[in-house]
Amino acid sequence: MNDVFIAGIGSTSFGRHAGTPIEHLAVSAALEALLESTIERELIGALYLGNFISGPLNGKEVLAGIVGHRLGLSSIACTKVEGACASGGIAFRHACMMVASGQADAAIAVGVETMTHASTKVTTAALNCAMDNENDGPSGLTFPGLFGLAWRMHAQRYGTTRDQVSAVVRKNKSNGLKNPLAQMGADLSMEEISSSIAICDPIQLFDCCPTSDGAAAVVVVSKAVASRIAKHLKHPLVQVLASVQTSGPPNIGAQMDLTSFSANVSAATKAYALAGVGPKDIDLVELHDCFSIAEIIDCEDLGLVPRGEGGHWALEGRTAVGGEIAINPSGGLLSKGHPVGATGIGQVYEVTKQLRHDHANQVRHARIGMTHNLGGAGVACTVSILKGLEAC
Amino acid sequence: MLIYKCQKCLKLSAKLTQVCSDCLGQDFDQQEVSDEGQLVTWTTVRRAPAGYAHTAPYEVVVVDLECGLRVTGRLDVQSPRPTMFAKVRRQPVDEECPIFSILQSD
Numbered sequence: 236m237n238d239v240f241i242a243g244i245g246s247t248s249f250g251r252h253a254g255t256p257i258e259h260l261a262v263s264a265a266l267e268a269l270l271e272s273t274i275e276r277e278l279i280g281a282l283y284l285g286n287f288i289s290g291p292l293n294g295k296e297v298l299a300g301i302v303g304h305r306l307g308l309s310s311i312a313c314t315k316v317e318g319a320c321a322s323g324g325i326a327f328r329h330a331c332m333m334v335a336s337g338q339a340d341a342a343i344a345v346g347v348e349t350m351t352h353a354s355t356k357v358t359t360a361a362l363n364c365a366m367d368n369e370n371d372g373p374s375g376l377t378f379p380g381l382f383g384l385a386w387r388m389h390a391q392r393y394g395t396t397r398d399q400v401s402a403v404v405r406k407n408k409s410n411g412l413k414n415p416l417a418q419m420g421a422d423l424s425m426e427e428i429s430s431s432i433a434i435c436d437p438i439q440l441f442d443c444c445p446t447s448d449g450a451a452a453v454v455v456v457s458k459a460v461a462s463r464i465a466k467h468l469k470h471p472l473v474q475v476l477a478s479v480q481t482s483g484p485p486n487i488g489a490q491m492d493l494t495s496f497s498a499n500v501s502a503a504t505k506a507y508a509l510a511g512v513g514p515k516d517i518d519l520v521e522l523h524d525c526f527s528i529a530e531i532i533d534c535e536d537l538g539l540v541p542r543g544e545g546g547h548w549a550l551e552g553r554t555a556v557g558g559e560i561a562i563n564p565s566g567g568l569l570s571k572g573h574p575v576g577a578t579g580i581g582q583v584y585e586v587t588k589q590l591r592h593d594h595a596n597q598v599r600h601a602r603i604g605m606t607h608n609l610g611g612a613g614v615a616c617t618v619s620i621l622k623g624l625e626a627c
Numbered sequence: 628m629l630i631y632k633c634q635k636c637l638k639l640s641a642k643l644t645q646v647c648s649d650c651l652g653q654d655f656d657q658q659e660v661s662d663e664g665q666l667v668t669w670t671t672v673r674r675a676p677a678g679y680a681h682t683a684p685y686e687v688v689v690v691d692l693e694c695g696l697r698v699t700g701r702l703d704v705q706s707p708r709p710t711m712f713a714k715v716r717r718q719p720v721d722e723e724c725p726i727f728s729i730l731q732s733d
Contacts, residue, residue: 356677359676359677360676360677363676369642370641370642370699371699373722373723373724374687374688374699374700374701374724375672375675375676375679375682375683375685375687375701375724376670376672376687376699377672377674377675377676379672379674380670380672380687381670383670383671383672384668384669384670384687384689385668387668387669387670387711388667388668391668391711433671433673434673434674435670435671435672435673435674436670436671436673437670438670486699487689487697487699488641488689488696488697488698488699489697490697491697493667493668493689
């Protein structure tokens with residue numbers, strides 16, 4: 236496989252973009268990434284668009300083709316990919332594969348979702364499509380409920396406490412305050428977190444990510460293109476050491492351990508092997524904290540924190556910026572927001588900024604970063620490992 | 628309760644599927660198994676999806692049946708409060724979603 240480099244990134248803020256059509260957000264992010272990359276538009280050989288529910292929420296499909304057309308990329312392959320909350324990560328991986336396989340000199344991945352205009356009822360129904368509704372749906376389970384189930388099991392096995400989980404919320408909300416793109420950074424006390432409204436016990440309001448509007452985009456290029464444009468770029472290149480996608484069981488009954496997602500573990504194992512690095516080499520990670528307890532499960536699955544110790548590490552500040560492994564310095568989904576299809580590419584945006592040493596909540600000396608995007612009840616997972624380069 | 632067993636590799640499944648995901652067998656036998664099992668975890672859903680709101684709050688449970696299958700279901704509204712690893716029994720009602728009741732709390 237050929238080397239792949241990130242040449243340009245773009246992102247709207249995550250939050251409320253009332254009245255802005257979904258394709259406008261996608262085009263804004265894509266244009267920013269394209270212009271930043273300095274490459275000629277004609278070099279782009281493919282566009283992948285990550286989106287989950289533009290059909291039910293916006294009444295719009297063929298979104299990839301619409302965005303490609305608006306950017307004057309209409310003759311190339313423009314493809315929408317969907318893997319629920321992992322849609323963005325999947326789009327990024329596909330763009331990387333086009334360049335890695337030599338089929339294109341450059342490719343663009345765009346992720347977008349607009350959700351805040353819809354009622355909670357409509358949004359919840361659409362999001363619940365990511366469940367295996369033949370097996371888990373009839374019980375009336377929701378995604379907060381799924382993570383409530385996982386939390387109770389994690390607590391039973393490892394003694395994970397409300398305070399430990401609250402520490403994740405407090406850290407991510409606080410990180411979000413420093414991120415200009417974040418939807419809801421906040422300085423919350425442990426008491427405010429633990430006394431918020433009950434949603435699906437033990438999940439409470441502040442344990443849940445918000446619904447959001449937003450878009451993000453990344454332009455990836457081959458080594459030949461990277462070498463040519465390096466001198467024009469205003470920022471260092473970032474190399475994609477690995478971008479991996481795996482699947483896990485779609486339903487709870489097929490998961491014999493709810494304190495772990497098998498797709499997480501297999502994606503991380505493959506990504507480390509491909510990248511030739513190990514967990515100790517990772518300086519920061521943007522991972523899929525759709526719910527507070529998910530961050531604890533994910534960081535253990537990714538091998539970044541010993542099994543069962545995710546809660547302890549959060550409470551002891553070891554996962555904060557300046558700690559042993561910075562987890563979600565952007566604020567994560569909990570605080571930056573979760574415009575579903577945009578999230579995975581937003582993570583690549585954040586890690587790239589960190590590796591360029593140009594982030595508002597900078598992890599000092601960050602050299603290698605990871606992104607982790609999880610869809611459904613663990614049915615789809617992507618993990619990417621990125622490395623900052625001084626010069627190409 | 629009735630479950631399905633693959634004729635080729637004997638894998639059990641709670642629902643009839645077209646194909647066995649272990650061996651690709653396409654023939655299944657029905658098998659009667661014990662209604663009892665152990666509660667693995669649960670959550671109280673207070674914000675319910677459309678179609679379920681009128682029954683909220685309710686407990687969604689994950690149960691390991693004695694036959695080894697893991698299923699999701701609901702806790703009977705009359706049931707005692709759940710505790711970890713409590714013994715449960717499926718209620719003899721013909722619902723799409725299995726309804727369980729706590730037998731004893733440890």
